[in-house]
Amino acid sequence: MQARVSEARAPGFWPLAAVFVLFVLFLYGPMFTIFVLSFQGPEGGLTFPMRGVSLHWFRQLAEGLGTVDIGAAFRRSLALGTAVMALTVGLSVLAGLAFRKRLAGGGALFYVSIASLIMPSIIVSLGIGLQFRLIDTGLKSALGALGADGMLENYGTALGLFTSALGAHLTWTLPFGLLIMFAVFNRFNPAYEEAARDLGATPWQSFRHVVLPLIGPSIVGIGMFGFTLSWDEIARTSQAIGDVNTLPLELQGLTSTVTTPAIYALGTVTTVVSLGVMGLTVGLALLLRRRQTPGRR
Numbered sequence: 001m002q003a004r005v006s007e008a009r010a011p012g013f014w015p016l017a018a019v020f021v022l023f024v025l026f027l028y029g030p031m032f033t034i035f036v037l038s039f040q041g042p043e044g045g046l047t048f049p050m051r052g053v054s055l056h057w058f059r060q061l062a063e064g065l066g067t068v069d070i071g072a073a074f075r076r077s078l079a080l081g082t083a084v085m086a087l088t089v090g091l092s093v094l095a096g097l098a099f100r101k102r103l104a105g106g107g108a109l110f111y112v113s114i115a116s117l118i119m120p121s122i123i124v125s126l127g128i129g130l131q132f133r134l135i136d137t138g139l140k141s142a143l144g145a146l147g148a149d150g151m152l153e154n155y156g157t158a159l160g161l162f163t164s165a166l167g168a169h170l171t172w173t174l175p176f177g178l179l180i181m182f183a184v185f186n187r188f189n190p191a192y193e194e195a196a197r198d199l200g201a202t203p204w205q206s207f208r209h210v211v212l213p214l215i216g217p218s219i220v221g222i223g224m225f226g227f228t229l230s231w232d233e234i235a236r237t238s239q240a241i242g243d244v245n246t247l248p249l250e251l252q253g254l255t256s257t258v259t260t261p262a263i264y265a266l267g268t269v270t271t272v273v274s275l276g277v278m279g280l281t282v283g284l285a286l287l288l289r290r291r292q293t294p295g296r297r
Helices: 013-037 056-063 070-098 106-117 121-146 149-154 164-186 191-198 203-231 247-254 262-292
Strands: none
Touching: 013 262, 056 262, 070 164, 070 203, 070 247, 106 164, 121 149, 121 164, 164 203, 191 203, 203 262, 247 262
8 A cells, every 4th residue: 555645835835825815805805794794684784793684685775775776877887887898899809900910100009098007097087077078168169159059958968878988987998908809819820810711711701700719718708807897987987977877886875875784785786796797708708618629519
Protein backbone atom coordinates (compact mmCIF):
# COMPACT_ATOMS: atom_id res chain seq x y z
CA MET A 1 0.00 0.00 0.00
CA GLN A 2 1.44 3.26 -1.11
CA ALA A 3 1.73 5.78 1.65
CA ARG A 4 0.09 9.13 1.14
CA VAL A 5 2.45 12.05 1.19
CA SER A 6 0.88 15.32 2.20
CA GLU A 7 2.70 18.47 1.31
CA ALA A 8 3.04 20.92 4.16
CA ARG A 9 1.42 24.29 3.67
CA ALA A 10 3.73 27.22 3.19
CA PRO A 11 4.12 29.41 6.30
CA GLY A 12 2.21 32.26 4.71
CA PHE A 13 -0.75 30.18 3.50
CA TRP A 14 -3.06 30.54 6.50
CA PRO A 15 -2.53 34.31 7.02
CA LEU A 16 -3.23 34.88 3.32
CA ALA A 17 -6.26 32.58 3.50
CA ALA A 18 -7.59 34.56 6.45
CA VAL A 19 -7.10 37.84 4.57
CA PHE A 20 -8.94 36.39 1.57
CA VAL A 21 -11.88 35.24 3.71
CA LEU A 22 -12.10 38.68 5.34
CA PHE A 23 -12.02 40.30 1.90
CA VAL A 24 -14.88 38.09 0.65
CA LEU A 25 -16.92 38.87 3.77
CA PHE A 26 -16.26 42.58 3.33
CA LEU A 27 -17.24 42.39 -0.34
CA TYR A 28 -20.38 40.23 -0.13
CA GLY A 29 -21.34 40.48 3.55
CA PRO A 30 -23.43 43.67 3.15
CA MET A 31 -25.31 42.19 0.19
CA PHE A 32 -26.06 39.00 2.11
CA THR A 33 -27.21 41.08 5.10
CA ILE A 34 -29.64 43.03 2.90
CA PHE A 35 -31.01 39.78 1.50
CA VAL A 36 -31.62 38.36 4.96
CA LEU A 37 -33.20 41.49 6.46
CA SER A 38 -35.57 41.89 3.52
CA PHE A 39 -37.38 38.68 4.54
CA GLN A 40 -38.39 39.94 7.98
CA GLY A 41 -41.88 39.83 9.38
CA PRO A 42 -44.26 42.83 9.57
CA GLU A 43 -42.67 44.01 12.83
CA GLY A 44 -39.15 43.90 11.41
CA GLY A 45 -36.72 46.78 11.55
CA LEU A 46 -33.60 47.91 9.75
CA THR A 47 -31.16 46.02 11.96
CA PHE A 48 -30.72 42.66 13.62
CA PRO A 49 -32.17 40.75 15.39
CA MET A 50 -34.77 39.65 12.87
CA ARG A 51 -38.44 39.69 13.88
CA GLY A 52 -40.05 36.84 12.04
CA VAL A 53 -39.66 35.58 8.49
CA SER A 54 -42.10 36.46 5.70
CA LEU A 55 -42.57 38.10 2.29
CA HIS A 56 -44.43 41.04 3.85
CA TRP A 57 -42.03 43.73 2.67
CA PHE A 58 -41.98 42.41 -0.89
CA ARG A 59 -45.79 42.62 -0.93
CA GLN A 60 -45.58 46.16 0.38
CA LEU A 61 -43.04 46.96 -2.32
CA ALA A 62 -45.45 45.67 -4.97
CA GLU A 63 -48.19 47.90 -3.56
CA GLY A 64 -45.94 50.97 -3.76
CA LEU A 65 -43.82 53.08 -1.43
CA GLY A 66 -45.73 56.27 -0.85
CA THR A 67 -45.74 58.58 -3.86
CA VAL A 68 -42.87 56.75 -5.57
CA ASP A 69 -43.89 54.61 -8.55
CA ILE A 70 -41.42 51.75 -8.26
CA GLY A 71 -42.96 49.91 -11.21
CA ALA A 72 -42.47 52.87 -13.56
CA ALA A 73 -38.89 53.36 -12.37
CA PHE A 74 -38.24 49.64 -12.88
CA ARG A 75 -39.57 49.80 -16.45
CA ARG A 76 -37.51 52.89 -17.22
CA SER A 77 -34.32 51.23 -15.96
CA LEU A 78 -35.12 48.07 -17.90
CA ALA A 79 -35.77 49.99 -21.12
CA LEU A 80 -32.68 52.15 -20.72
CA GLY A 81 -30.49 49.16 -19.89
CA THR A 82 -31.75 47.28 -22.95
CA ALA A 83 -31.07 50.26 -25.23
CA VAL A 84 -27.60 50.76 -23.75
CA MET A 85 -26.85 47.05 -24.17
CA ALA A 86 -27.91 47.03 -27.83
CA LEU A 87 -25.95 50.16 -28.71
CA THR A 88 -22.88 49.05 -26.78
CA VAL A 89 -22.82 45.70 -28.59
CA GLY A 90 -23.47 47.19 -32.03
CA LEU A 91 -20.97 50.04 -31.77
CA SER A 92 -18.29 47.86 -30.19
CA VAL A 93 -18.52 45.24 -32.95
CA LEU A 94 -18.47 47.88 -35.67
CA ALA A 95 -15.51 49.64 -34.07
CA GLY A 96 -13.66 46.34 -33.66
CA LEU A 97 -14.15 45.55 -37.34
CA ALA A 98 -13.06 49.06 -38.37
CA PHE A 99 -9.91 49.03 -36.25
CA ARG A 100 -8.70 45.79 -37.81
CA LYS A 101 -7.23 48.03 -40.49
CA ARG A 102 -4.96 50.98 -39.90
CA LEU A 103 -7.01 54.16 -39.73
CA ALA A 104 -5.80 57.72 -40.09
CA GLY A 105 -6.16 59.23 -36.63
CA GLY A 106 -7.20 55.88 -35.19
CA GLY A 107 -4.97 56.25 -32.14
CA ALA A 108 -6.44 59.62 -31.19
CA LEU A 109 -9.95 58.31 -31.78
CA PHE A 110 -9.28 55.33 -29.52
CA TYR A 111 -8.00 57.45 -26.63
CA VAL A 112 -10.91 59.88 -26.97
CA SER A 113 -13.32 56.93 -26.86
CA ILE A 114 -11.97 55.59 -23.57
CA ALA A 115 -11.14 58.94 -21.95
CA SER A 116 -14.43 58.95 -20.05
CA LEU A 117 -13.20 56.02 -17.94
CA ILE A 118 -10.74 58.29 -16.15
CA MET A 119 -13.17 61.19 -15.74
CA PRO A 120 -15.13 61.44 -12.48
CA SER A 121 -18.64 60.19 -13.15
CA ILE A 122 -20.35 63.19 -11.60
CA ILE A 123 -18.32 65.54 -13.83
CA VAL A 124 -19.41 63.61 -16.92
CA SER A 125 -23.03 63.81 -15.76
CA LEU A 126 -22.80 67.54 -15.07
CA GLY A 127 -21.17 68.17 -18.44
CA ILE A 128 -23.84 66.25 -20.36
CA GLY A 129 -26.61 67.95 -18.40
CA LEU A 130 -25.12 71.38 -19.15
CA GLN A 131 -24.71 70.51 -22.82
CA PHE A 132 -28.38 69.56 -23.18
CA ARG A 133 -29.50 72.66 -21.31
CA LEU A 134 -27.53 74.73 -23.82
CA ILE A 135 -29.31 72.78 -26.56
CA ASP A 136 -32.62 73.70 -24.91
CA THR A 137 -31.66 77.36 -24.86
CA GLY A 138 -30.59 77.29 -28.51
CA LEU A 139 -33.75 75.50 -29.67
CA LYS A 140 -36.00 77.86 -27.73
CA SER A 141 -34.20 80.87 -29.18
CA ALA A 142 -34.52 79.42 -32.68
CA LEU A 143 -38.23 78.69 -32.25
CA GLY A 144 -38.80 82.18 -30.89
CA ALA A 145 -36.95 83.76 -33.82
CA LEU A 146 -39.02 81.71 -36.29
CA GLY A 147 -42.24 82.73 -34.59
CA ALA A 148 -43.21 79.15 -33.78
CA ASP A 149 -44.99 80.11 -30.58
CA GLY A 150 -47.07 76.92 -30.46
CA MET A 151 -44.04 74.66 -30.67
CA LEU A 152 -42.18 76.85 -28.19
CA GLU A 153 -45.03 76.61 -25.70
CA ASN A 154 -45.17 72.81 -25.96
CA TYR A 155 -41.40 72.34 -25.89
CA GLY A 156 -40.08 70.97 -22.63
CA THR A 157 -36.47 69.86 -22.59
CA ALA A 158 -34.07 67.73 -24.60
CA LEU A 159 -33.04 66.03 -21.37
CA GLY A 160 -34.58 62.58 -21.20
CA LEU A 161 -34.25 58.85 -20.81
CA PHE A 162 -33.24 58.06 -24.38
CA THR A 163 -31.31 61.27 -25.09
CA SER A 164 -29.04 62.63 -22.38
CA ALA A 165 -29.30 59.64 -20.02
CA LEU A 166 -28.59 57.22 -22.85
CA GLY A 167 -25.53 59.22 -23.86
CA ALA A 168 -24.32 59.41 -20.26
CA HIS A 169 -24.55 55.64 -19.84
CA LEU A 170 -22.77 55.01 -23.14
CA THR A 171 -19.80 57.04 -21.91
CA TRP A 172 -19.47 54.36 -19.21
CA THR A 173 -20.36 51.15 -21.05
CA LEU A 174 -18.94 51.76 -24.53
CA PRO A 175 -15.26 51.98 -23.49
CA PHE A 176 -15.51 48.55 -21.85
CA GLY A 177 -17.11 47.12 -24.98
CA LEU A 178 -14.42 48.64 -27.19
CA LEU A 179 -11.58 47.30 -25.07
CA ILE A 180 -13.07 43.79 -25.07
CA MET A 181 -13.72 43.77 -28.80
CA PHE A 182 -10.27 45.16 -29.64
CA ALA A 183 -8.71 42.39 -27.55
CA VAL A 184 -10.87 39.78 -29.31
CA PHE A 185 -9.97 40.93 -32.79
CA ASN A 186 -6.32 41.37 -31.84
CA ARG A 187 -6.02 37.58 -31.44
CA PHE A 188 -8.52 36.68 -34.16
CA ASN A 189 -7.03 34.49 -36.89
CA PRO A 190 -7.93 35.98 -40.32
CA ALA A 191 -7.20 32.62 -41.98
CA TYR A 192 -10.79 31.58 -41.22
CA GLU A 193 -12.16 34.46 -43.28
CA GLU A 194 -9.67 33.86 -46.07
CA ALA A 195 -10.74 30.23 -46.25
CA ALA A 196 -14.39 31.24 -46.45
CA ARG A 197 -13.69 33.69 -49.26
CA ASP A 198 -11.65 31.09 -51.13
CA LEU A 199 -14.80 28.94 -51.03
CA GLY A 200 -16.81 31.75 -52.62
CA ALA A 201 -18.33 33.44 -49.58
CA THR A 202 -19.15 37.14 -49.82
CA PRO A 203 -17.85 39.52 -47.11
CA TRP A 204 -21.28 39.48 -45.45
CA GLN A 205 -21.48 35.69 -45.56
CA SER A 206 -17.97 35.45 -44.19
CA PHE A 207 -18.90 37.72 -41.28
CA ARG A 208 -22.24 36.04 -40.60
CA HIS A 209 -21.16 32.40 -40.82
CA VAL A 210 -17.51 32.59 -39.71
CA VAL A 211 -16.64 35.72 -37.73
CA LEU A 212 -19.90 36.18 -35.82
CA PRO A 213 -20.06 32.62 -34.38
CA LEU A 214 -16.43 32.87 -33.26
CA ILE A 215 -16.86 36.18 -31.47
CA GLY A 216 -20.36 35.30 -30.20
CA PRO A 217 -19.37 34.59 -26.56
CA SER A 218 -17.50 37.91 -26.40
CA ILE A 219 -20.53 39.74 -27.80
CA VAL A 220 -22.70 38.16 -25.12
CA GLY A 221 -20.21 39.32 -22.49
CA ILE A 222 -20.27 42.87 -23.83
CA GLY A 223 -24.06 42.81 -23.70
CA MET A 224 -23.92 41.74 -20.06
CA PHE A 225 -21.50 44.56 -19.24
CA GLY A 226 -23.70 47.07 -21.05
CA PHE A 227 -26.90 46.10 -19.26
CA THR A 228 -25.54 45.60 -15.74
CA LEU A 229 -23.44 48.77 -15.77
CA SER A 230 -26.44 50.77 -16.96
CA TRP A 231 -28.84 49.05 -14.54
CA ASP A 232 -26.80 50.05 -11.46
CA GLU A 233 -25.58 53.47 -12.60
CA ILE A 234 -26.33 56.48 -10.40
CA ALA A 235 -23.66 59.18 -10.69
CA ARG A 236 -23.73 59.53 -14.48
CA THR A 237 -27.52 59.53 -14.47
CA SER A 238 -28.18 62.00 -11.68
CA GLN A 239 -27.65 65.26 -13.61
CA ALA A 240 -28.44 64.01 -17.10
CA ILE A 241 -31.85 62.34 -16.96
CA GLY A 242 -34.18 65.30 -16.63
CA ASP A 243 -37.43 65.09 -14.66
CA VAL A 244 -37.70 61.29 -14.36
CA ASN A 245 -35.74 58.79 -12.30
CA THR A 246 -34.35 55.34 -12.89
CA LEU A 247 -34.66 52.62 -10.27
CA PRO A 248 -31.20 53.22 -8.71
CA LEU A 249 -31.98 56.94 -8.34
CA GLU A 250 -35.32 56.13 -6.69
CA LEU A 251 -33.54 53.67 -4.41
CA GLN A 252 -30.99 56.33 -3.45
CA GLY A 253 -33.75 58.83 -2.72
CA LEU A 254 -35.74 56.34 -0.65
CA THR A 255 -32.81 55.71 1.70
CA SER A 256 -33.55 59.03 3.43
CA THR A 257 -37.35 58.61 3.65
CA VAL A 258 -38.16 54.91 3.95
CA THR A 259 -37.33 53.47 7.37
CA THR A 260 -38.66 49.93 6.93
CA PRO A 261 -37.21 46.73 5.43
CA ALA A 262 -39.12 47.58 2.23
CA ILE A 263 -35.97 49.41 1.14
CA TYR A 264 -34.06 46.15 1.61
CA ALA A 265 -36.69 44.30 -0.44
CA LEU A 266 -36.15 46.79 -3.28
CA GLY A 267 -32.39 46.30 -3.05
CA THR A 268 -32.88 42.54 -3.16
CA VAL A 269 -35.06 42.79 -6.28
CA THR A 270 -32.55 44.96 -8.15
CA THR A 271 -29.69 42.65 -7.19
CA VAL A 272 -31.61 39.55 -8.27
CA VAL A 273 -32.25 41.15 -11.67
CA SER A 274 -28.51 41.82 -12.09
CA LEU A 275 -27.62 38.28 -11.01
CA GLY A 276 -30.27 36.89 -13.34
CA VAL A 277 -28.84 38.77 -16.31
CA MET A 278 -25.35 37.57 -15.41
CA GLY A 279 -26.53 33.96 -15.10
CA LEU A 280 -28.38 34.13 -18.41
CA THR A 281 -25.31 35.61 -20.05
CA VAL A 282 -22.98 32.94 -18.70
CA GLY A 283 -25.37 30.21 -19.83
CA LEU A 284 -25.67 31.69 -23.32
CA ALA A 285 -21.90 32.11 -23.61
CA LEU A 286 -21.34 28.49 -22.56
CA LEU A 287 -23.94 27.35 -25.11
CA LEU A 288 -22.24 29.28 -27.89
CA ARG A 289 -18.83 27.94 -26.88
CA ARG A 290 -20.23 24.41 -26.76
CA ARG A 291 -21.54 24.77 -30.30
CA GLN A 292 -18.07 25.83 -31.44
CA THR A 293 -16.60 22.58 -30.14
CA PRO A 294 -16.21 20.03 -32.98
CA GLY A 295 -18.73 17.19 -32.81
CA ARG A 296 -21.13 19.10 -30.51
CA ARG A 297 -24.33 20.73 -31.72
